[in-house]
Amino acid sequence: MRVTLLWFGPLRDLRGCASEELEIPAPERLDALFARLFPGLALPVAFARNATAVPGDTLARDGDEIAFLPPVGGG
């Protein structure tokens, strides 16, 4: 399965890119995927799947666009 990950703000700095394609073996909880990519990172994130806010226990599935959202700072 393949998902697109979008990175913003401090996570973009940490990851070193704005977006990437990732292979995952099976549908995976977004919170678990984030913990796998950034183990031990003490940055609270919100989760988005296909440009929609979703809870952390939402499963990422083939073809999804996933974003982990750092604390926002608009306005």
Place this chain on the structure above:
Amino acid sequence: MIALVDHPIDVGSVRDAVAHPSCGCVLVFEGTTRDTFDGRRVVRLEYEAYAAMALAELRAIADEIAERWPGVRTALVHRTGLVPVGETSVVIAVAAPHRDAGYAASRYALETLKARVPIWKREVYEDGSAWKANG
């Protein structure tokens, strides 16, 4: 008018988008880049957005205002990219039949935008930078 732009915002056009004969007031809020934070001199702010989701959230905020304050018209425009000191990063324009709803809706739009919209801000100082989240 709901938009993200990567150039200076034409405030007059945002205001004109909401002004209406049915409305007795127009309020325009502009967020501008301040020259200091915590005593450090700020050179500029840099904004980035998850565009698809940010636009959806801005539209949702405008819809919430229309439902909560009938007759109130809302325009929300946020700038992305580099915003130097003194320049405007966000324009919130509301037109309302009467001022009570106008003031309330304008405040609601700003506070809700700052809480929910997927936009991130980096403060750039003379000697470094930091990502800043809203409280």
